[in-house]
Amino acid sequence: MLVNITVFIILAPLATWLFPVYVPPNTTATVHAVLPAGACNATGVLYIDKPVTIMCANPGLSPAAFSGYIAVEYRAPPPPPAPPPTVSPLIVVATGVAAAAGLSHLASNRRELLAAPVLPIVARIKRAAADDPARREILRVVEQMGAATMSQIAKATGKSWGAVQWHIYVLEREGKLKSIRIGAFTYYFIDPKKAAEVILSSVDPSALPPEDREKLDFLAAAG
Incomplete structure (x- = not known):
């Protein structure tokens, strides 16, 4: 808060x-x-x-x-761990098909029989994860604000701290979101130049330590 x-x-x-x-x-x-x-x-x-x-x-x-x-x-207390994902029928089918393909591979020693039945199902799973509405909303909020802390994102989206932390972790891992720590705050952003402008407008540059000023200069130049 x-x-x-x-x-x-x-x-x-x-x-x-x-x-x-x-x-x-x-x-x-x-x-x-x-x-x-x-x-x-x-x-x-x-x-x-x-x-x-x-x-x-x-x-x-x-x-x-x-x-x-x-x-x-x-400082909010550490968020609870993300709940384990539920096993959807799609994943169960993927597991069954992969096992069957593996047996075919052992019997025929042909790699294409192992990969071919699984690829369409894996592609559908990846598309479902990429189209997550909560992550789309977080990306929209961050892009609109230019740079935002986790508490600001949670407030703007109306989601819990733990849920926002989990989605941000996934978005950073996929390269769709970046972060930088300035002082006591970690800011998340998409456009480096826009993020540098927003952060500089919210802090007193003369009060920042040299390493934080260098980080912001590098961020502005990267845009």
């Missing part, structure tokens, strides 16, 4: 502003605090496992404007 708070306040002289960050039990939160340095007690990226309070103070004698944003991502 991602919580993003945009901050724009004008503090009176000698006043403070407090923003409490709550952490559920057995959870770690990643806090991106892009706030004025020196005036606020937390800036940059924080990893917390207990509640904290981000405070900005105006020690001056005149009102002061503070602006920035605070992004808090709560």
Whole structure:
């Protein structure tokens, strides 16, 4: 779950502003605090496992404007393993035909008898997997957003974290989806150049470590 708070306040002289960050039990939160340095007690990226309070103070004698944003991502517990696929009648038939073809192969020592009966059924199974509507929806969401985290994909598709994680794993294995880790977030994308533009617009480039900036430069050049 991602919580993003945009901050724009004008503090009176000698006043403070407090923003409490709550952490559920057995959870770690990643806090991106892009706030004025020196005036606020937390800036940059924080990893917390207990509640904290981000405070900005105006020690001056005149009102002061503070602006920035605070992004808090709560780490979800590991998803349950994907349920074992049900054995469809199509796969049962494929298994039976393969066994029969294997016996024919042993009897005649001809390889074409082993492959020929199975190929049409395997092709139908592959087409069924490629046409999975959940994966088509994930690809559509990622292409529309340019780059998205797993929590953003789950929210946009209305699917559970575990289901999205499983489908993303399959899509990455098939080469239809790519990923890049920037800071504490992993972004999934299709078009590298579009992904670099989206990620750069959502983070402060000056706050990124050199290796993350190099990754984004490489991503933009790859497009």
